[in-house]
Amino acid sequence: MDKRPLVMSCGDPSGIGPEIAAKAWDVVGRDCPFVWLGDPRHLPGGVAYRVVQDLADCGGGAMPVLPVAFAAPARAGQPDPANAAGVIEAVRRGVELVQSGAARGLVTCPIHKAALKAGAGFGFPGHTEYLAHLAGVDRVVMMLASGALRVVPVTIHIPVSEVPGALTPTLLEDTIRITHAALIRDFGIAAPRLAVAGLNPHAGEDGTMGHEDRDVIAPVIARLRADGLDLRGPLPADTMFHAPARARYDAAICMYHDQALIPIKTLAFDEGVNVTLGLPFVRSSPDHGTAYDIAGQGVAKPDSLIAAIRMAWNMGA
Structure with a gap:
């Protein structure tokens, strides 16, 4: 021991x-x-x-x-x-x-x-x-975790107006890969299931409400799926956090700070934990x-x- x-x-x-x-x-x-x-x-x-x-x-x-x-x-x-x-x-x-x-x-x-x-x-x-x-x-x-939910914001402490420009394919892919590896290594989940939120309302609706979901997020998801990762998305963020939806994934990848932190602080305000993934120590x-x-x-x-x-x-x- x-x-x-x-x-x-x-x-x-x-x-x-x-x-x-x-x-x-x-x-x-x-x-x-x-x-x-x-x-x-x-x-x-x-x-x-x-x-x-x-x-x-x-x-x-x-x-x-x-x-x-x-x-x-x-x-x-x-x-x-x-x-x-x-x-x-x-x-x-x-x-x-x-x-x-x-x-x-x-x-x-x-x-x-x-x-x-x-x-x-x-x-x-x-x-x-x-x-x-x-x-x-x-x-x-950065992961915020509780018994009810794990969330990872791709962009963190930047103004909302800067999020679309900061949301690059490389940043998104690195965030997903680091999260996937940590769920296996640190949380003992052999085959992690990740839900990836869209950036815009209704995940952009094929570009009618913003192009980032179609042009940035979806291609990264497709590429990582081809590598064997279990990913769903881009998903409308407003339907990702009720109980039946949460049962279908082990962590949610969110595009910006409040998209991730509002649901977990609503569900577990006093019990949420901030975990840093990707460090060589816990x-x-x-x-x-x-x-x-x-x-x-x-x-x-x-x-x-x-x-x-x-x-x-x-x-x-």
């Missing part, structure tokens, strides 16, 4: 990351042990933790903490650029531990990109791109942000983080 723990980067200490990490440990720490990477000063008062220097020392009891130096205390709801370097270092250290084989997977708590840019010149759009940089891979894929995170508005109040739900821990644990098995 693989007894290696997960590692968890602390995220922005002014957000809800530290408190939901402690709550998550109380729920799943025995079954899915992890080591928290961060500054113990940032944990809520009264949290039982113990400082460790070796990942092998993470069994039972109080939450194990591998210290990462931070410049300043954390003030709930008030991100401090002075702590940016510590947030980035926690992620880097987590990747190092996973790549060395000491940990079975990485779970990341939410970051605040503006604070990282202001305090440390962080030059990446987000976690995913930074992880790809650290891993030395050119392309990764990475998951809760599907929410820093939640500054409720940080430090003790009311933040750890459900999505717990789901992320369990998913990373199973993927890393």
Whole structure:
């Protein structure tokens, strides 16, 4: 049995990351042990933790903490650029531990990109791109997953007006292939079934409502089908996400951010997990942000983080 723990980067200490990490440990720490990477000063008062220097020392009891130096205390709801370097270092250290084989997977708590840019010149759009940089891979894929649905947006954090231009055959094919391979390797699905959404209403209706579905998406699907992939589409996005439709596929490939995230957040708002596909290691995170508005109040739900821990644990098995 693989007894290696997960590692968890602390995220922005002014957000809800530290408190939901402690709550998550109380729920799943025995079954899915992890080591928290961060500054113990940032944990809520009264949290039982113990400082460790070796990942092998993470069994039972109080939450194990591998210290990462931070410049300043954390003030709930008030991100401090002075702590940016510590947030980035926690992620880097987590990747190092996973790549060395000491940990079975990485779970990341939410970051605040503006604070990282202001305090440390962080030059990446987000976690995913930074992880790809650290891993030395050119392309990764973001999946949002729950028990009810898995979705993958082909384009992510760009304006809707830029989606048609960004939606190239190469990007679409790479996204589908990476998703297909990850479903086999990480999720244990021997023959993945993928549903591919169209870009336009009614998947374009043969070009009467946009040409991208006919001229870009359909040819990629046909080519990949010829290679043996089980694909359906391009499908009208408005009929893809009711229960009978979801039963016919293992993941949905969507063309832009909200087309993917609206259905999964409707079905599993508190339990959705962000998984990065295409990395040489397992990475998951809760599907929410820093939640500054409720940080430090003790009311933040750890459900999505717990789901992320369990998913990373199973993927890393």
